[in-house]
Amino acid sequence: MMPPQNPPTSPDVLKRRLEARLARQREDGLWRERLTMTPNPRAPLRDFASNDYLGLARDPRVAEAQAEGARCEGAGAGASHLVNGHRPAHHALEERLAELTGRPRALLFSTGYMANLGVLQTLCDQDTRVFQDRLNHASLIDGARLSGAPSRRFHHRDVGDLDRLMSRAPKDQAKLVVSDGVFSMDGDTADVEGLAATCQRHGAWLMIDDAHGVGVLGERGAGLVGRQYSTSQVPVLVGTLGKAFGSFGAFVAGDDLLIDALTQFARPYIYTTAQPPGVARATQRALDISEQExxxxxxxxxxxxxxxxxxxxxxxxxxxxxxxxxxxxxxxxxxxxxxxxxxxxxxxxxxxxxxxxxxxxxxxxxxxxxxxxxxxxxxxxxxxxxxxxxxxxxxx
The missing domain is CATH 3.90.1150.10 (Aspartate Aminotransferase, domain 1)
Known part of the structure; x- marks a missing residue:
């Protein structure tokens, strides 16, 4: 009797593909390294890389607010906002952020990336035309792709190019224009006034991701958009909390229609555990310091x-x-x-x-x-x- 033979081994295609991609990454000089940043009092590195613009990430008052929140309400929220994870600290923070930006309401997200995915997935589908600045953040590009909406990218900060592209789109098609407020790798700012005027001319909504402007620019740190532009000019305003405010998370600010739609349909909001309540308290303390100092x-x-x-x-x-x-x-x-x-x-x-x-x-x-x-x-x-x-x- 012949012994059973092992079946031929199939090639491990995924393994070979990953090995080839990693090899190319090294050869092209694009290899990324992750640093473990531990305090070294004898040879400290002076940090000119982080987005802690106001120096609040290590402020003891902000850290103590987070610790107190954890002591009172636990280390985590335990569930999504729509189950039983929405705490008084979250609600109070949303009200503060709405007031800061001059919007009727605000909605917390766990990260800025998730906020952008949630907005674009909620507002856009294959019948929506999206127009994006060429230098927009990756989360905005990815959000449009995942929504299935046809997208065009206009030349950086070129309102004239945007106007030309929008003129070619069907007049009765839903349109959304998306731009960073402060561009994270170039440091320059969007022409919000020009974008808003172009959107109004073409019946489009404007979405500004002001992640690097909130806390830094504008009166009281309201950002590049803030109270300077109304919800009719900028219906969708996104901001993050882990940069100028030194904590963690993000928010979307707008009118009742927008926030209700995100609460009901934004999958990154619905299917994610709410941020720890201590983090929300830390952000409120950072907002206090930002306003008072x-x-x-x-x-x-x-x-x-x-x-x-x-x-x-x-x-x-x-x-x-x-x-x-x-x-x-x-x-x-x-x-x-x-x-x-x-x-x-x-x-x-x-x-x-x-x-x-x-x-x-x-x-x-x-x-x-x-x-x-x-x-x-x-x-x-x-x-x-x-x-x-x-x-x-x-x-x-």
Missing amino acids: PERRERLQAHITRFRQAADTLGLPLMDSPTPIQPLLLSDNQRVMRWSRGLREAGFLVGAIRHPTVPRGTARLRIVLNAEHRWRDIEALLDTLAELQYREAQVS
């Missing part, structure tokens, strides 16, 4: 002005940005990584940004200023950047 925004703006003036004197290739995001355009991936290593050796942490986060040929160092930076540290960063530029010039 406007000097934080004033100090941050002074840092931006002085930094740009000094960088211009040194001949550093800064991009045009009026916000805390100050990109240094180096173009080449290898050059960006050399400068990044040089900065880290000198004690500075700065983001090295490459494709696909930014278009090919536009690799840059993403320098981020915050209100807690001391000028002597910013000056030391500038000196190091000037030294790196000098060494490079000597070699070439």
Whole structure:
């Protein structure tokens, strides 16, 4: 009797595909590394990479509010908002965010990514035409794709190009225009007034993701949009809480119609556990500090002005940005990584940004200023950047 033979082994196609993709990632100089940031009092890295614009993420008052919330209400919400996870802290925070942005209501989401997916999935389908700025955040691009809506991308900050594209769309088709408020990798800002006027001319809604503007820009930190533009001009306003406010989560602000629709239909809202109530309390404390200490925004703006003036004197290739995001355009991936290593050796942490986060040929160092930076540290960063530029010039 013949022994049973093992069946032929099928090729592991997924394994081979992943191995090939990872190999290409290394070869192209695009390998991403995750740093474990632990305090080192003997050799601290001066942080010019995070989005903690007002310096609230490590503020002891914010941390204590989160701890007190956990002591009173537990470490987690335990369920989604629509089951039994919606707590008084969440409700109070939504009311604060609506008041800050001058909107009738606001709705909390667990992350900014989920907020954008939820809005686009709720508002859009195959019968909706979406128009997006070419440099929009990945979550906005992904949200439109997942909604199944046909999308067109207009030239960056080019309202004329948007107008041309919208003129070609059927007049009776639902239309949504989507843009970052502050563009996260370039630091420049959307022409909200021009976008709003174009939308009204074509009967479209406008959605602004003001993740990097809320807390930093506008009166009381209301953001690029805030109370300056009404819900009729900007019906959909998205903001995050893990940047200027130093905590975690996101929100969508708008009128009753929008918030009711998101509550009923936004899958990333319905099918996700609510954020811990302690986090909501921490955000409320951060909002208090942001309102009571406007000097934080004033100090941050002074840092931006002085930094740009000094960088211009040194001949550093800064991009045009009026916000805390100050990109240094180096173009080449290898050059960006050399400068990044040089900065880290000198004690500075700065983001090295490459494709696909930014278009090919536009690799840059993403320098981020915050209100807690001391000028002597910013000056030391500038000196190091000037030294790196000098060494490079000597070699070439």
